[in-house]
Amino acid sequence: MRYTLDKLKEQKFFCRGDILVYILIAVITVVVMCVFLIPERQNALERINIYYDNDLVYVFDMETRQGKTASGYENIIAEDYSGETIRVTIVTDKGENVVEIGSSYARMASADCRFADCVRSFPPIKEGGDIIVCLPNKITVTGEGVAVSNEIRL
Amino acid sequence: MKKKLPIILVLPTILLCFLLTSCRSDRPLVYSNPSYFGAALRAVIYCKKDIFSTFAENADILLDNLDKSFNEQHENSDIGRFNASVDGEKIPVGEETYNLILRVKETYTLTGGAFNPCVWYLTDLWGFSSRFSTSAKAETPYDREYSGEYLPLPGQKYVEAFKTLADFDKVLCYEEEGSFYLEKQNTLVTVEGVDYYAKLDLGGLIKGYATEKLALLASSLGIGRGYISYGTSSVVALENSKGKEFDLTLTNPRRSENAPDSFLRTSIKDISVSSSGDYERYYEIDGVRYCHIIDANSGAPVNNGIIAATVICADATFADMLSTALIVMGKEKALEFMASEFVSENGVKIVFALNAGEKYEVYTNMAEDIAITDDRFSLAA
Numbered sequence: 138m139r140y141t142l143d144k145l146k147e148q149k150f151f152c153r154g155d156i157l158v159y160i161l162i163a164v165i166t167v168v169v170m171c172v173f174l175i176p177e178r179q180n181a182l183e184r185i186n187i188y189y190d191n192d193l194v195y196v197f198d199m200e201t202r203q204g205k206t207a208s209g210y211e212n213i214i215a216e217d218y219s220g221e222t223i224r225v226t227i228v229t230d231k232g233e234n235v236v237e238i239g240s241s242y243a244r245m246a247s248a249d250c251r252f253a254d255c256v257r258s259f260p261p262i263k264e265g266g267d268i269i270v271c272l273p274n275k276i277t278v279t280g281e282g283v284a285v286s287n288e289i290r291l
Numbered sequence: 292m293k294k295k296l297p298i299i300l301v302l303p304t305i306l307l308c309f310l311l312t313s314c315r316s317d318r319p320l321v322y323s324n325p326s327y328f329g330a331a332l333r334a335v336i337y338c339k340k341d342i343f344s345t346f347a348e349n350a351d352i353l354l355d356n357l358d359k360s361f362n363e364q365h366e367n368s369d370i371g372r373f374n375a376s377v378d379g380e381k382i383p384v385g386e387e388t389y390n391l392i393l394r395v396k397e398t399y400t401l402t403g404g405a406f407n408p409c410v411w412y413l414t415d416l417w418g419f420s421s422r423f424s425t426s427a428k429a430e431t432p433y434d435r436e437y438s439g440e441y442l443p444l445p446g447q448k449y450v451e452a453f454k455t456l457a458d459f460d461k462v463l464c465y466e467e468e469g470s471f472y473l474e475k476q477n478t479l480v481t482v483e484g485v486d487y488y489a490k491l492d493l494g495g496l497i498k499g500y501a502t503e504k505l506a507l508l509a510s511s512l513g514i515g516r517g518y519i520s521y522g523t524s525s526v527v528a529l530e531n532s533k534g535k536e537f538d539l540t541l542t543n544p545r546r547s548e549n550a551p552d553s554f555l556r557t558s559i560k561d562i563s564v565s566s567s568g569d570y571e572r573y574y575e576i577d578g579v580r581y582c583h584i585i586d587a588n589s590g591a592p593v594n595n596g597i598i599a600a601t602v603i604c605a606d607a608t609f610a611d612m613l614s615t616a617l618i619v620m621g622k623e624k625a626l627e628f629m630a631s632e633f634v635s636e637n638g639v640k641i642v643f644a645l646n647a648g649e650k651y652e653v654y655t656n657m658a659e660d661i662a663i664t665d666d667r668f669s670l671a672a
Contacts, residue, residue: 251424252572254329258523260542260552266321268331273424277325284319284335287531288538290553291523291566291601 181264184281185243187236189213189229191277197225197238199282204238232274243278245269260290319517319532322347327358328497329421330522334505337516337532349508357501360388361493363411364421373473374411374490381472389471391500391608392464395493398612399459401633405616405624407587409462411490412453417592418442419572419583420492432485441574444581450590452480456489457587499525499565499611506563506607525565525611536560543665544570544599544644545651554665555601555642555653563607567614568599586619595621596645603640603657617643622654629656644668 180199187195195214197204204225206214217224223238224246234255237246244261247253250273259269265282320343325331332354336343363370369384376382384392398406414420416433418441429435433449435442456478463474478489493500498521505519506527516534520526523542531537537560540553569582573592581592600617602610617625622645628634629641634656642655652671653663663669 252574254424254572257546258542258571259331260523266323266333266335268323268325268333270325270331272329279323284321288540289518289520289526289528289559289564290540291520291526291542291564 180282181285182241182243182262182280182282183265185236185238185262186279186281187214187225187227188277188279189227190275194227195225197223197243199238199241227274227276229274229276231276234271234274234276236278243269243280245271245278248274248276250274322350324350324354327354328362328494328501328521329424330498330524332501332505332519332521334509334519335517336509336514336519336529338512338514342512342514346509346512346514350505353504353508354501357497357504360385361391361497361500363490363492369473370491370493373475376475377486377488378475378477378479381474384471384473386471388473389464389466391493391496392462392473394608395496395612396459396464398609398616402613402616402620402628403624404459404587405619406495406612407457407459407619408491408493408495409457409459409489410585410587411492412456412487413450413585413587413590414492414494414583416445416449416453417581417583417585418574419585419592432483441576444576449482452482452487454587454590455480456487457590458489461489462491495567495615496608496611498522499563499607499609501525502527503563503607523566523571525563525607527563527607528559528561530560539564540664541566541599541601541642542568542570544568545667546570550667551665554599554644554651554663554668555661556664557603557657557661559603562603563605563610564601564603565607565610565614566599566601567611567618569593569618570598584615584618593618593621596647597622597625598644598646598651600625600641600643604637613639613641617641626654629654645671 182199184199185197186193194207194210195204204216213227213229215226225236227234232249234248235246237244242261242263245255245259248255248271250271255269255271262269262278262280264284264286265280266284267280269278319335319337322334323331359365360369362368363374365371366375369388373382395408433445461476461478463476465472475489480487502519502521502525516530516532518526518528518537528537536558539557539559541555543550543552543554546552567584569580569584572583573580584593586593597618600614602613604610620628625643640657642653645652651668653668654671655661658670
């Protein structure tokens with residue numbers, strides 16, 4: 138026993154091989170921390186989709202801040218980029234809706250339908266899966282992205 | 292010993308990896324369906340993709356079946372056939388419809404008639420039935436021509452006549468030799484030579500019932516994290532991604548440019564919540580707000596000061612019915628109900644907001660669990 142303790146005291150704690158192993162462990166630990174502890178890059182809202190009568194008529198990319206009207210629907214969609222928020226107006230045989238798109242949300246700003254439930258009752262779209270429906274005018278607005286919030290809005 | 296040092300360090304590292312892997316929350320999967328009951332169903336759930344696919348497929352079927360059974364606009368639905376019937380006709384219905392109507396009858400009795408699904412004609416008379424969302428055409432003898440944006444107020448003779456149709460005791464629900472029936476008795480009223488019979492409107496509970504059914508579906512698939520909501524009416528909350536509570540925010544019944552979207556915040560987990568209010572569907576004539584919630588006793592939209600009510604309890608269908616009933620009750624009866632043995636014994640949590648003139652008062656039996664987020668609202672003394 139005495140011999141073993143003396144031998145240990147004589148030995149260097151860090152040999153070259155050991156240092157490599159320690160570095161490897163440190164690297165693995167940092168990588169694991171990065172992967173599992175630092176949240177993934179999650180865009181709550183990547184795109185806003187606007188449907189008319191179940192047809193996708195307009196897509197707005199939240200990152201590039203540019204919208205694109207589907208072919209054949211140019212005559213019902215009008216975009217206004219002049220203000221702080223972008224306003225997309227949809228005019229169809231059913232009526233007129235205006236969707237306001239901010240930096241991190243979209244909402245129905247106005248609708249000419251009877252009760253305007255889509256303006257009053259639907260909370261703004263803030264993350265993937267959020268949805269606003271205007272039944273009378275057959276307009277549906279959906280958020281595409283990730284549902285990241287812990288909030289339930291009722 | 293020296294050679295064992297790396298192993299001593301490697302093992303905890305592997306253990307750390309394992310723990311971190313097991314702690315990591317998956318991204319939620321979102322199911323949306325805007326096709327039924329005039330609102331969008333949304334399920335945000337944490338599960339594997341194959342389980343989510345099964346959930347989504349079954350949810351589509353389930354919602355379609357609910358629509359076929361309970362949507363009165365479908366003439367072949369149970370409720371559609373009942374609404375088209377006259378007094379004394381036995382209308383065969385499914386067992387699910389029978390059981391649901393029995394639950395509605397229990398709530399009707401419990402709330403002293405404040406929750407009454409027999410207000411179909413009154414709802415239609417005041418212009419809040421679904422046909423008014425899509426058409427402005429006069430279709431019935433009691434329809435009025437639109438004056439600008441809104442319907443003129445209805446004639447009193449129709450209000451009085453349709454009040455007599457709103458007697459849920461005259462709707463029988465029974466089982467006979469293994470079959471289930473709905474039947475109306477002595478509901479007939481005649482106005483200007485036209486006969487009217489009682490009709491049911493399940494709009495005050497169907498969203499709660501749908502979330503309840505989808506929560507059961509989720510449970511049967513082993514889904515324990517996420518939530519299922521139907522518009523801004525009903526939600527069944529499971530656990531959040533970390534197995535903890537969700538933050539629940541309630542729509543501000545008096546939203547404006549300068550007021551926040553919500554007026555109250557609380558935390559929920561493994562519970563159902565339902566909200567109703569005069570802010571969802573309404574019109575104003577001469578400064579008076581006429582909302583979609585009808586008081587069968589007065590025959591008119593409620594206007595008693597309660598502008599929003601929220602119920603938190605284990606039963607989503609009951610929560611949906613009770614949130615409407617509280618608004619119909621008015622302040623005194625709602626307070627009485629909130630203090631009742633039923634509420635305390637069943638762990639029912641209630642919040643309602645009252646328009647008290649210059650400010651809005653919040654009444655609740657869960658004051659310690661809520662935070663008011665709009666300065667115009669305050670807890671009642």
